[in-house]
Amino acid sequence: MTVAAASSSDGTGLARPAAQAAVLARYDELGTLLAGMDDRPRADPGLSAEAAPVLLHEARLLDAGRFEDWLAGWTDDAVLWLPLSAPAHPGTDQSLLLDDNRRLAERVEWRRDPSAWGQHPPSRTTRVVGSIEAWPAPGGGLVTRSTLLVDEFRHGRHQALAGYQIHELVGGDLERRTKILVMPALGTGVRNPSFLL
Amino acid sequence: MTTVSFDPASADFGQLVQPHRVHRRIYTDPQIFDLEMTRVFAASWCYVGHESEIPEAGDYRATTLGRRPVLMTRDRDGSVNVLLNRCTHRGTVLAVEAGGCAKRFVCPYHGWTFAPDGQLLAIPFPADHPVEDYSTLSLGRLATASYRGFVFATLNADPEPLECWLGEARDAFDTIVDRHPGGSIAVMGSPQLLEFVGNWKLSWDNAADGLHATFAHESYNTLGEKVDTETVLARDPGSTPMVSKALRNGHMVVDQRPGIPQGPWETMRKVPFREPMEYALVNAGHAGLLNLATGSMVNLSLFPNLLFVGNQLLVIEPVAVDRTRLQLWLTSAPDAPGEIDLLRLRVDEDFVNFGTPDDLDMFERVQRGLSIPEMEWIDMSRGLPDGSVDGDGSTIYGPITSEAPQRRYLAHYTTLMTTPAVTRAR
Numbered sequence: 001m002t003v004a005a006a007s008s009s010d011g012t013g014l015a016r017p018a019a020q021a022a023v024l025a026r027y028d029e030l031g032t033l034l035a036g037m038d039d040r041p042r043a044d045p046g047l048s049a050e051a052a053p054v055l056l057h058e059a060r061l062l063d064a065g066r067f068e069d070w071l072a073g074w075t076d077d078a079v080l081w082l083p084l085s086a087p088a089h090p091g092t093d094q095s096l097l098l099d100d101n102r103r104l105a106e107r108v109e110w111r112r113d114p115s116a117w118g119q120h121p122p123s124r125t126t127r128v129v130g131s132i133e134a135w136p137a138p139g140g141g142l143v144t145r146s147t148l149l150v151d152e153f154r155h156g157r158h159q160a161l162a163g164y165q166i167h168e169l170v171g172g173d174l175e176r177r178t179k180i181l182v183m184p185a186l187g188t189g190v191r192n193p194s195f196l197l
Numbered sequence: 198m199t200t201v202s203f204d205p206a207s208a209d210f211g212q213l214v215q216p217h218r219v220h221r222r223i224y225t226d227p228q229i230f231d232l233e234m235t236r237v238f239a240a241s242w243c244y245v246g247h248e249s250e251i252p253e254a255g256d257y258r259a260t261t262l263g264r265r266p267v268l269m270t271r272d273r274d275g276s277v278n279v280l281l282n283r284c285t286h287r288g289t290v291l292a293v294e295a296g297g298c299a300k301r302f303v304c305p306y307h308g309w310t311f312a313p314d315g316q317l318l319a320i321p322f323p324a325d326h327p328v329e330d331y332s333t334l335s336l337g338r339l340a341t342a343s344y345r346g347f348v349f350a351t352l353n354a355d356p357e358p359l360e361c362w363l364g365e366a367r368d369a370f371d372t373i374v375d376r377h378p379g380g381s382i383a384v385m386g387s388p389q390l391l392e393f394v395g396n397w398k399l400s401w402d403n404a405a406d407g408l409h410a411t412f413a414h415e416s417y418n419t420l421g422e423k424v425d426t427e428t429v430l431a432r433d434p435g436s437t438p439m440v441s442k443a444l445r446n447g448h449m450v451v452d453q454r455p456g457i458p459q460g461p462w463e464t465m466r467k468v469p470f471r472e473p474m475e476y477a478l479v480n481a482g483h484a485g486l487l488n489l490a491t492g493s494m495v496n497l498s499l500f501p502n503l504l505f506v507g508n509q510l511l512v513i514e515p516v517a518v519d520r521t522r523l524q525l526w527l528t529s530a531p532d533a534p535g536e537i538d539l540l541r542l543r544v545d546e547d548f549v550n551f552g553t554p555d556d557l558d559m560f561e562r563v564q565r566g567l568s569i570p571e572m573e574w575i576d577m578s579r580g581l582p583d584g585s586v587d588g589d590g591s592t593i594y595g596p597i598t599s600e601a602p603q604r605r606y607l608a609h610y611t612t613l614m615t616t617p618a619v620t621r622a623r
């Protein structure tokens with residue numbers, strides 16, 4: 001079998017221990033960000049105010065089904081992670097999903113495919129974002145925590161899931177580098193959760 | 198329109214499952230559902246959990262068996278017990294967490310205390326309690342047996358030995374376990390839990406259904422095509438050499454391996470964080486190991502509650518006649534290089550996110566369609582007459598488009614429903 005030529009940007013070309021370590025480094029970052037959230041000090045009021053429109057905008061794009069616009073707001077090294085509970089680690093615990101940029105793009109394509117029966121007809125969602133807190137991120141940018149209530153209506157039924165989301169927003173446009181969505185209902189049983197992003 | 202009327206507890210039940218068609222009522226009738234919880238789920242061996250989930254004395258895990266709350270525990274001797282999760286005083290459920298470690302189970306209501314093997318150890322204020330022999334008040338026990346570390350239990354008063362019940366299914370079972378280095382397979386922490394508004398048998402009708410991959414999973418196959426990857430489900434079901442097998446006791450196998458000569462890894466799109474580890478493994482001469490990051494490509498279904506799909510164990514939990522919960526547990530390969538489990542985590546998310554939602558939608562649509570009383574029958578005749586049967590009649594082989602596995606599990610189901618076994622707690 002063959003594998004595409006090495007390129008330093010995606011971590012290919014590394015020897016085995018280094019390749020595994022590179023993956024684990026990002027996973028550890030995610031696990032640590034999630035584990036430390038409850039112990040953070042009171043948020044920075046200015047940064048929290050700055051984060052609010054970014055988070056509300058994202059919620060509006062998702063509720064409106066503007067997935068391509070939503071997709072454009074991620075960095076190249078983006079990760080969207082939906083663990084099944086918290087704390088959790090992406091390298092040892094099963095998740096609902098952990099997407100990089102490539103799989104995020106596939107997810108948007110899948111939702112547009114009329115034979116993706118699980119989302120056709122699509123879920124109609126209403127997101128309520130609240131309790132927005134933000135702190136400076138170590139590498140620049142912001143880390144935010146906000147609560148999220150998503151009401152989903154589909155096939156004549158609705159379900160409401162509540163939880164919280166953690167964002168790492170970087171650069172001048174506050175692009176999403178990391179998003180962790182924690183929905184406790186995932187640990188008890190939900191109907192077709194493919195509306196969660 | 199013909200109307201089937203019958204006493205659900207009588208042998209007339211057999212009218213509902215005919216060789217070529219099945220009546221809607223077995224999916225919609227709450228009385229039939231209630232009977233199934235005893236005649237099928239309590240009377241059969243059911244998968245409860247894996248020994249790797251309870252490595253230490255006192256470890257336990259809670260689940261359900263035919264809606265009964267049960268506990269799988271490891272006691273001080275290291276043996277595994279499956280117990281009814283119900284205090285023998287007034288009935289309180291003892292453990293309400295999904296799992297944990299408890300040297301003893303203390304009932305929160307009046308303090309009766311039980312050992313992990315189910316023995317009653319203590320009753321508070323015993324002086325005014327007339328019980329003399331505590332052993333009459335042990336927790337209810339199920340007959341328990343393991344195969345390759347997988348724990349099964351039953352309330353059948355006289356069960357056939359587990360290995361006989363598995364029968365020919367042991368071949369596929371061994372194939373799935375033995376490909377793990379050292380034959381060592383384990384089950385990771387918590388499951389994904391997905392529910393659908395439909396009867397539990399809809400997941401059985403689907404488990405060995407090779408035809409639906411082309412239609413219900415068109416969107417999954419399209420994602421593959423866009424990146425020149427022929428997914429395992431993208432094969433022409435009418436001409437693929439993949440084989441389906443209908444075994445005794447309702448068990449089913451779909452062996453996909455003959456249809457993917459290039460090996461399972463080549464059927465996978467690029468999952469997140471794949472490249473660095475893949476490149477390093479290939480460069481170090483371990484390309485073959487990558488197939489371990491995917492499933493065995495042998496889908497084994499053990500009636501009534503365990504499906505092996507990919508690297509996941511799919512456990513079917515009936516909740517109500519029109520409600521089912523699926524537990525999706527991920528298996529790991531503890532003796533394989535670390536990259537394998539890291540890749541498995543992302544690989545098994547793939548189908549769960551881009552395939553399973555479509556299955557769930559089909560199940561809910563079928564349940565809705567079956568609500569129409571005037572349309573009574575479900576056609577199950579594809580592939581009749583049944584194809585090759587091996588010497589002793591134990592296995593029916595056929596193309597993956599045949600509905601022989603569905604017919605056979607439903608025939609076994611009918612036997613269980615019409616000739617009920619005695620069930621009891623030990």
Ligand code: FES
Pocket residue numbers: 284285286287288289304305306307308309
């Ligand atoms: S119900 Fe358990 S001690 Fe009374």
Ligand SMILES: [Fe+2]
Pocket residue numbers: 403409410413414552556
């Ligand atoms: Fe399917």
